[in-house]
Amino acid sequence: MQIVDPPGKSLALGALNAVILFPQSTSRLVAFEKDVAGLTLFKRMAIALSRAGVVNIQVVDHDLAETERKELVRELQSDSRFEGHVSWAKDPLGDWTERWSRSPCLLVRGPSIIFPDTLKAFIRSEDTQEALEKDQAAQLRLTGSGLAPLWIAPRGRADLLRQWLKGENLNPAVSSLPGDRHYFSLVQTISQLRVAEKKYISLHRHHxxxxxxxxxxxxxxxxxxxxxxxxxxxxxxxxxxxxxxxxxxxxxxxxxxxxxxxxxxxxxxxxxxxxxxxxxxxxxxxxxxxxxxxxxxxxxxxxxxxxxxxxxxxxxxxxxxxxxxxxxxxxxxxxxxxxxxxxxxxxxxxxxxxxxxxxxxxxxxxxxxxxxxxxxxxxxxxxxxxxxxxxxxxxxxxxxxxxxxxxxxxxxxx
Missing domain, CATH: 1.20.120.1760 (CDP-alcohol phosphotransferase transmembrane (TM) domain)
Known part of the structure; x- marks a missing residue:
């Protein structure tokens, strides 16, 4: 197992985990450099996950250099708004998948903008809980927007985690939330980022x-x-x-x-x-x-x-x-x-x-x-x-x- 861990931090197991997968097609500029409402997309994703109860975040990325990964981890761990542990997997299918599957695991594919409340609602929804009880994965669907690249895998299913990392179909149950109050947007280009940012801000009127x-x-x-x-x-x-x-x-x-x-x-x-x-x-x-x-x-x-x-x-x-x-x-x-x-x-x-x-x-x-x-x-x-x-x-x-x-x-x- 090869994981970049920040000094002085130990991984807390038994809590809700998450994996963020950045495919090879991911724009480095979009994911790690451009701001969305004052925060880089990566930092916004990580803090949103931690606010939803995620304690351990594993990032799978193919392009960043070791020094860049360490700097991103250091910057995030030093931010008081982030309450959790983040690490970077060098080996996408390594032994860490066994350890990560000891708890239910959120799976996020690609740079995304999401409400913390949407994550909480997805995790707690009856459809999601029913799927987890049946030892089945669940996927988010927002009405009016279709399926989102967000899944949750049940405890002890390292096989599902590996299938997901390989891009295979998990045959998940669908957990639906109203699209007028919840938000999840996959962002792949600068133009998509600006459109998503505008909608993300406008939806805050529901608060x-x-x-x-x-x-x-x-x-x-x-x-x-x-x-x-x-x-x-x-x-x-x-x-x-x-x-x-x-x-x-x-x-x-x-x-x-x-x-x-x-x-x-x-x-x-x-x-x-x-x-x-x-x-x-x-x-x-x-x-x-x-x-x-x-x-x-x-x-x-x-x-x-x-x-x-x-x-x-x-x-x-x-x-x-x-x-x-x-x-x-x-x-x-x-x-x-x-x-x-x-x-x-x-x-x-x-x-x-x-x-x-x-x-x-x-x-x-x-x-x-x-x-x-x-x-x-x-x-x-x-x-x-x-x-x-x-x-x-x-x-x-x-x-x-x-x-x-x-x-x-x-x-x-x-």
Whole structure:
């Protein structure tokens, strides 16, 4: 057995394995040099596999020199986004196939772009699990796209692995996934790579849950994100810059005139678009983190504070302090209660209502969609009316949330 192993790493057996086969026709430029949304295709494949639960990756390639292989392995193993072990087989049909088949093994033929969620769904699908139980291989099929060059071989079937490496038919079962939400694309040329990259980025709109994000904000945010992923800008930097935009919007509202309100409304709408970009970049570059999620939540709420404080100051400048302070105080009390009820029960946004009919209502009303309501009021020069509406509305919503929360905590009587 001849395997290029990085120093200080030992192969973990018993976990999900994967083999990436680059045929002799593979373009070195496409597979190892050109970027797809900020990462080389090879690195993107390896990280996607590791995010899907693959621990050991074996690469079979016929063209790269030994020094190039070692450099690729070193670079990947030193990347904190990759959690696994990668090695390079010099002998495609060597003894390593016996060791690799001790666990179920994903088989990927050719340079490909794939969602980690697609890999997970393929592995966990009923069709795949049924095939593995029958000691049979399974192959991915995406509706509308046909069969993909992705298989999974059951544990202990080194013979299937060798057949696959020779290009022989495994007679696999077919595991189907919806092609509108899952993605796998074999890429062999630069032109194919660019087309696949564009579709790969556009399909990230399915990660959005709010209506305005899906149907409006994503039109702009995904175009911006496609540019950001090619730079060194991090998702957290984008989040902080979104906070700056929100602060400027709050200042515009504090001017109290029509132009200030309109510009503030437009900038606030821009924060909604911008707020999608940090998540897009994090997913596209595998940079999601708990800290990033907490920072995003904190900045979103700080933007709300600056916006409503700016509105209060603007209304006070025109109508007097009393006309502004009363609705602002109502909004502050209601908003604080809503924040506590949504976030403090633990488990994330809206977790306290997860098993109740109120959960969907909470997620809609506590979303960014209200930003466009503010913009509409700003267009008609009715910021004071919105402040009163927000004050009464927040108190009413807080009361409804409290009653719903109490009901979810109440013991069930038989």
């Amino acid at each position: 959005y849950h709010q209506a305005m994000d899906i149907w409006f904000n994503s039109i702009f945010s995904l175009r911006l994100s496609a540019l950001f992923v090619k730079t060194r800008v991090t998702p957290n930097q984008l989040t902080l810059f979104g906070l700056v935009i929100g602060i400027v919007a709050g200042y515009c509202f504090s001017r109290g005139d029509y132009a200030g309100g309109l510009v503030g409304g437009i900038l606030l709408a821009l924060t909604a678009i911008w707020d999608c970009c940090d998540g897009d970049v994090a997913r596209l570059k595998f940079m999601q983190s708990d800290f990033g999620e907490r920072l995003d939540t904190a900045c979103d709420n700080l933007i709300n504070v600056f916006i409503f404080t700016g509105m209060m100051l603007g209304v006070a400048r025109v109508e007097g302090l009393q006309s502004a302070l009363i609705p602002f105080s109502m909004l502050a009390v209601g908003g604080f209660a809503i924040f506590c009820l949504i976030y403090f029960p633990g488990g994330g946004k809206g977790a306290g209502f997860k098993d109740s009919p109120m959960h969907d209502v909470v997620m809609v009303l506590a979303s960014r969609n209200f930003i466009y309501v503010i913009l509409l009021f700003a267009v008609f020069g009715k910021i004071e009316a919105f402040l009163w509406l927000a004050g009464w509305g927040s108190l009413a919503f807080a009361l409804i949330l409290f009653i719903a929360w109490r009901n979810t905590k109440a013991p069930v009587r038989s």
